[in-house]
Amino acid sequence: MAESEQRNKDGCNTARETMVKQEKRENTLTNGGKGSGDDADSLEELPLDIGEHYLVRRSDDSWHPAEIIQTRYNENENHYEYYVHYEGHNRRLDEWVPRDRIMSSRFDMSEIERHDRNSGTDLLADSSDRKITRNQKRRHDEINHVQKTYAEMDPTTAALEKEHEAITKVKYIDRIQIGKYEIDTWYFSPYPEEYGKQPKLWICEYCLKYMRLEKTYRYHMEKESPDGNNVACILTLPPFQRQGYGKLLIAFSYELSRIEQAVGSPEKPLSDLGKLSYRSYWSWILLEILRDFRGTLSIKDLSQMTSISQTDIISTLQSMNMVKYWKGQHVICVTPKLVEEHIKSSQYKRPRLTVDSSALRWGAPPRKNVKPGKK
DSSP, rough: OHHHHHHHHEEEEEEHHHHEEEEEEEHHHHHTTTTOOOHHHHHHOOOOOTOOEEEETTTSSSEEEEEEEEEEETTTTTTEEEEEEEETOGGGGOOOEGGGOOOOOOOOOHHHHHHHHOOOOTTHHHHHTOOOHHHHHHHHHTTOOOOOGGGOOOOOHHHHHHHHHHHHHOOOEEEEETTEEEOOOOSSSOOOOOTTSSEEEEEEETTTOEOOOOOHHHHOSSOTTTTEESSOOOOOGGGTTTTEEEEEEEHHHHHHHHTTOOEEEEEOOOOOHHHHHHHHHHHHHHHHHHHHOOOOHHHHHHHHHHOOOOOHHHHHHTTTTOEETTTTTEEOOOOHHHHHHHHSSTOOOSSSSSSOGGGGGOOOOOOOOOOOOOO
16 A cells, blocks of 8 residues: 555656646746847747647646647737647536646656556556446546547447547637626537637527627617517527417517507517417407407507507408408408407417516606618
8 A cells, every 4th residue: 555655656746847847948938048038029929839738727726738729819818829628638628728827848748658657556546456346437537527538439439429529629619698697618619600719709698699799798689679679589499389488478578568658569570480479469469359349440549459560460350351451441340250250260379378467567768769760
């Protein structure tokens, strides 16, 4: 046991001696040695070589051998940055680091490999040199993020991993800001060119729009819609579809329009599912009013009562054969029997979830005179 501890101490001493040598070399280069300060500056400005190994300081201030995968020039900070892969660690720990976290001279991987062979130290062996079990090795690999080698994979998996690694080798986006959370990214993401190589992206937590600049993120929401839109986008993720959430959001948007005393319409064109959801909601609202109303009713009256635009009302009533074009204008033409037939039909569906307008507490902001945009 004492012999095993001595081997571990020797291994630590060798790694420490290597780091001291590298630090001395770095100090010599940084201070310019016997040369001039201009020479030192020119050395610092030159990018390091891709494919070379260096000792790199991680965020926890520990030093690890790493390979330089890619370089880029940070125009905001006016220096080069390097994308590094830490040897023996999972690729999700790869990161972009500035020059001051990399020792100036190359790191000789053979020194550590030669020491490991000569000393016979095994990080996965216990103090009594007993072989560890598969379960212990798996647990060790998971804790220390040890990545499987291609030799440990079956040929098909290895081929797929090589192809995937070639495509996703460099992770350009380090962080994303979504709402109040800043999140570190783990892997490569296939964003368009102008976004895919940004160190950070800002993502709206409401509409999921992604942006390169914080200023764009702060001001991207449209405060006034010249086209009279009361909603830009409604997104219901697949696990929550067909549960009434889409129509609930549609109803909520019109409740807000009523409080604003404005007429609204969704941004066009609608998707196929969006068109079905809106048409179903409009039909339900209009049929409920037509069933209970007695007297003369115009399309303009319906629009003021529901905050639905006249264009959307006309298209919905036309689909139910309830409107006629007479003397240059659209006229509602219905009978109680026709309304009941549509209500009893399978196409008429009352929403599962509805908005309780009495529980809504919101004050509409003051409206400005916005000229309608040209189509």
